[in-house]
Amino acid sequence: MIELYFAATPNGLKLKLFLEEAGLPYFVTPVNIGKGEQFRPEFLAISPNNKIPAIVDHAPAGGGAPISLFESGAIMLYLAEKAGCLIPTDIHGRAEVLQWLFWQMAGLGPMAGQIGHFNVYAPKKVPYAIDRYTRETARLYGVLNQRLADREFIAGAFSLADIACYPWIVPHEAHGQTLADFPHLERWFVAMSQRPATLRAYEGVANVYAARQQDISDEERRVLFGQGGNPGAR
Template identity: 60%
Template sequence: MIDLYYWTTPNGHKITLFLEEAGLDYRLHPVNIGRGEQFAAEFLEIAPNNRIPAIVDRNPADGGQPLALFESGAILEYLADKSGQFLPASGRERYVVLQWLYWQMGGLGPMAGQNHHFRNYAPARIDYAIERYAKETARLYGVLDRRLEDHEFVGGDAYSIADMAIWPWIKPHARQGQDLEDFPHVQRWFTAIGERNGVRRAYARAETVNPRDGVEMDDEARRHLFGR
């Protein structure tokens, strides 16, 4: 059994996508980041960076004590190795998938996240920041579009944790100032992934936790998330 500490953000959705696609048993523990629950002492024992998602594997692959992990990329890699699904066990294909997973972690996620912040949440409009992050997000969409021009999935011929990591960050494309018609190969891929049963189940599960699919951005949420 996997205990998943989760909120309905792109990083949280990555893990429910995997768990639903892989058919692994898990329990959801909502951590409402807009209400400061990520700072609770018991959560910090699992996730010292006070960010979701995090997991506790009660039956780890090595047969030892329960294993706690934070950072969504590390969690995806661990779950893939444990289950033997969605990540090649060795060889070049494994590293191709991992490079795109790390591309999302180090590029698309941070840049799109800053894009979201300055477009939608910043207390004052800063045109330079909005333009800077929108352009960088568009550049990254372009990188992804070129990759998908001659590959069915991000990692190659097979659906993988790279797709699961990237797709939830493309889903809010309109809030990032991006039009998928400008990226036809991303659009084709995005539509195909969205029709998968595991993806649909993951987002249906999110509805039961938080129908808003994100954070209700009131003054309390801004204080917890942005230190204001």
């Protein structure tokens, strides 16, 4: 059984969506990141970077002690290998999936996260930052749009790559993007949104950016964004 430490962020939803697609049994342990639950010692023992998602595999392959993991990309690879699905076993197919998984981790997620922050959560508008991250996110949407011009899914067959990217396209409005500007990406996005596993993963989940910045207290903002070099010493 997989224990998923979860909040409804794009990275948290990546793991929930993966578990639904793979059919692995799991249960959710919510982590209220607005109240600082990610800094509790018991959570830091699992996720020393004080970020969600994290998992504990209470029944690892081959038995033995439970295995805990943090970092969504590492977790997805671990679970794909455990479940034997969503990543090809041949070297060419595996390479295709891995490069797009790491593209999401290193590019799409961080850049989309920055524009989401400056558009929604920042207490003051910073025009340079908004322009910079809007344009870079548009560039990355364009990369994905071009990739999908001649294929149904990002790496050919449905895979980890699609699961990793989809939750980062869901809040496209907060990213300052219009999907109609990216027709191949829009076609893929609609197809992804209609998958049964997606509907299950997102059931009851509010838009991660639904609470506008003016609805966030100063204390919540400090907890979410104000940590320095010693977050465990709050």
